[in-house]
Amino acid sequence: MTVTDQRVEPTPVKELARRTLADREGALAWLFLLPSVVYIIALVAIPFGLAIAFAFSDVSAGDPSFDWAGMVNFARAFDDPVFWRSLGNTFVFTGVSMVFIVLLGKVLANILVADFRGKWVVRFLVLLPWTTPVALSSISWLWLLDSIYSPIDWVLRAVGLLGKGENMVWLGEPGLAMTSVIAVHVWRLVPLAAVILMAGLVAIPRDIDEAAKVDGAGYWRRMLEITIPLVAPVIAVSALFGAIFTFTDMAVVRVLTRGGPNDATQVLSSWAFYRGIDGGDVAGGAAVALFLFPLLLAVAVGILRVVRRIEVD
Amino acid sequence: MAVVEVRDLVKQFDGGKAHGKVHAVDGVNLTAADGEYLVLLGPSGCGKTTLLRTIAGLEEPSSGDVLIDDHVVTGLPPRARKIAMVFQSYALYPHKTVQANIVFPLRAAKMERAERDRKALWAAGLLGIEHLLARKPRQLSGGERQRVALARALVREPQVFLLDEPLSNLDAKLRASARDELKSFQDEVGTTTVYVTHDQIEAMGLGDRIAVLSKGRIRQVGPPAEIYDDPADTFVATFIGTPPMNLVPRDGHLVGFRPEHLLPVENVRSAERTLMPLAVDRIEYLSGDRHVYGTVTGIGEATRVVARLPSTVETPIAAGETHDFAVHPDRLRFFAADEEGLRTDPIRLGVG
Numbered sequence: 001m002t003v004t005d006q007r008v009e010p011t012p013v014k015e016l017a018r019r020t021l022a023d024r025e026g027a028l029a030w031l032f033l034l035p036s037v038v039y040i041i042a043l044v045a046i047p048f049g050l051a052i053a054f055a056f057s058d059v060s061a062g063d064p065s066f067d068w069a070g071m072v073n074f075a076r077a078f079d080d081p082v083f084w085r086s087l088g089n090t091f092v093f094t095g096v097s098m099v100f101i102v103l104l105g106k107v108l109a110n111i112l113v114a115d116f117r118g119k120w121v122v123r124f125l126v127l128l129p130w131t132t133p134v135a136l137s138s139i140s141w142l143w144l145l146d147s148i149y150s151p152i153d154w155v156l157r158a159v160g161l162l163g164k165g166e167n168m169v170w171l172g173e174p175g176l177a178m179t180s181v182i183a184v185h186v187w188r189l190v191p192l193a194a195v196i197l198m199a200g201l202v203a204i205p206r207d208i209d210e211a212a213k214v215d216g217a218g219y220w221r222r223m224l225e226i227t228i229p230l231v232a233p234v235i236a237v238s239a240l241f242g243a244i245f246t247f248t249d250m251a252v253v254r255v256l257t258r259g260g261p262n263d264a265t266q267v268l269s270s271w272a273f274y275r276g277i278d279g280g281d282v283a284g285g286a287a288v289a290l291f292l293f294p295l296l297l298a299v300a301v302g303i304l305r306v307v308r309r310i311e312v313d
Numbered sequence: 314m315a316v317v318e319v320r321d322l323v324k325q326f327d328g329g330k331a332h333g334k335v336h337a338v339d340g341v342n343l344t345a346a347d348g349e350y351l352v353l354l355g356p357s358g359c360g361k362t363t364l365l366r367t368i369a370g371l372e373e374p375s376s377g378d379v380l381i382d383d384h385v386v387t388g389l390p391p392r393a394r395k396i397a398m399v400f401q402s403y404a405l406y407p408h409k410t411v412q413a414n415i416v417f418p419l420r421a422a423k424m425e426r427a428e429r430d431r432k433a434l435w436a437a438g439l440l441g442i443e444h445l446l447a448r449k450p451r452q453l454s455g456g457e458r459q460r461v462a463l464a465r466a467l468v469r470e471p472q473v474f475l476l477d478e479p480l481s482n483l484d485a486k487l488r489a490s491a492r493d494e495l496k497s498f499q500d501e502v503g504t505t506t507v508y509v510t511h512d513q514i515e516a517m518g519l520g521d522r523i524a525v526l527s528k529g530r531i532r533q534v535g536p537p538a539e540i541y542d543d544p545a546d547t548f549v550a551t552f553i554g555t556p557p558m559n560l561v562p563r564d565g566h567l568v569g570f571r572p573e574h575l576l577p578v579e580n581v582r583s584a585e586r587t588l589m590p591l592a593v594d595r596i597e598y599l600s601g602d603r604h605v606y607g608t609v610t611g612i613g614e615a616t617r618v619v620a621r622l623p624s625t626v627e628t629p630i631a632a633g634e635t636h637d638f639a640v641h642p643d644r645l646r647f648f649a650a651d652e653e654g655l656r657t658d659p660i661r662l663g664v665g
Contacts, residue, residue: 207404210371214475215465216392216421225417229408 061280105193200234339529352520397466547654563613
């Protein structure tokens with residue numbers, strides 16, 4: 001080989017030199033983001049802006065013209081005992097359901113990760129409630145909880161816990177109605193929590209559990225000191241998801257009780273719908289609905305912080 | 314302190330439809346004496362880790378028994394066996410501080426708090442990690458994690474230590490010093506130790522005895538020198554040693570000799586030295602030794618072999634030449650040329 005001082009002039013490769021759209025990452029990024037940006041603007045940002053605007057107006061179904069009304073709608077909401085009842089119910093339903101969702105979800109997740117014959121059948125059955133549309137499953141529950149023909153009552157009568165001709169009237173008594181609503185929420189969201197928690201359980205290195213076994217720890221010590229602390233961030237995520245879905249849901253209340261008896265199971269979202277859509281008081285409904293916002297914001301911040309903590313570890 | 318023994322141990326795994334039953338451990342009998350450092354050595358997939366996990370109680374044997382301190386512990390959960398195990402990944406509890414990691418086995422044993430803390434400090438002191446007690450595992454280096462894992466194993470004063478490749482996550486330099494520390498540490502505490510590794514240097518350096526495993530069976534058990542100098546079969550002969558033992562086929566036998574025993578003829582002082590011409594094709598110069606690659610003829614079929622010449626041998630050798638090499642007769646080993654490759658009686662070689 002001889003060394004020469006001459007440099008070879010680069011000649012562009014004709015065939016391969018063309019940059020196609022697939023090579024231009026900047027343009028691709030915009031292209032791929034566009035659908036979700038349009039979706040968010042059209043279905044989240046605009047309705048949210050409208051809700052805020054309506055809350056300070058006197059728009060109603062009968063008179064859609066926009067007039068500034070200031071704080072009148074909020075003042076009316078505060079004077080309304082049903083609003084306070086709904087606000088309280090929303091928190092009670094969310095809080096109680098969240099506890100049960102996480103507890104039962106954890107138990108179910110343990111079953112899902114266990115290795116046994118026919119586990120795919122169990123996994124399939126567990127996920128069914130989550131995949132069924134809420135409105136449909138709520139109608140099934142409506143029948144299960146029927147005041148006269150409730151199958152639950154048949155069972156109770158057959159076991160002898162309920163006298164002949166007696167009925168629980170699940171949705172007619174304020175206390176029982178609230179219990180029923182919570183039960184349906186829990187039934188609906190436990191599978192979701194279980195799947196989230198299962199992912200967390202599977203992510204724990206097997207070595208760590210085995211090290212704890214060799215170190216002499218029994219089942220409960222391993223569960224409480226090793227497993228649960230390690231899945232704590234995932235438990236938080238499932239709790240927060242449970243909270244969001246219960247907090248914002250109106251389908252269960254709407255189908256089961258329509259907020260009754262006597263507004264005993266009314267929640268913010270169902271009350272806002274009742275006022276704004278059924279009652280035609282769009283402005284009043286919007287003002288009530290706005291109260292969902294601060295808590296959802298807090299939950300969203302909570303989820304993001306937990307997720308960031310997971311990433312740091 | 315205790316004797317660890319496994320009897321006729323078999324562990325099968327379901328290998329799926331294609332493989333049927335896989336014998337991870339296939340009828341192993343082995344005893345680690347009180348205070349002994351026993352190393353299980355073998356290539357990956359040879360069943361050494363499964364054997365260790367069965368001793369720990371993390372795997373149920375398909376048949377056979379595990380005995381610790383002359384008690385049959387087969388079927389007992391790990392916590393009843395008074396053993397400590399160091400995992401390859403160290404398996405520290407990531408959410409607990411070093412202190413909490415170390416006292417965890419003591420808390421499981423329901424020890425008093427003051428006693429616990431005293432023991433933790435003792436274990437940490439022995440491994441030189443007192444200054445790390447408040448840290449979390451992720452704030453530690455690999456070597457520090459390994460010490461924490463050892464401290465956690467040590468603190469309970471177990472009957473037996475089980476170590477599963479504890480050095481394989483360290484870089485090469487740290488590994489050498491950690492090996493040294495591990496050995497002096499065991500000398501100090503004197504606990505029976507079963508150590509799993511695929512690294513023959515670790516095995517040679519640490520083990521009082523080495524058990525060489527292949528395909529779930531024990532091929533040879535013995536002190537390092539015996540394993541190296543008197544391999545029981547061709548598997549051990551070629552698995553141990555870098556470069557491995559040369560094997561030259563002859564009449565249904567294999568003639569074996571270590572690379573360092575194949576020397577230029579003038580360096581072998583014996584009347585009965587076995588002469589063999591070596592056609593040299595390549596020479597590597599590695600940490601002071603010359604590794605000479607070439608083909609030998611004369612003692613059997615022409616075979617590619619390696620000779621390792623220490624720096625004290627100054628015979629000039631170049632690639633492309635043919636030199637007379639020889640092996641001292643005491644250094645020759647003979648194996649059957651079948652699949653088992655067991656040792657056989659010496660066969661007569663034409664003395665050149």
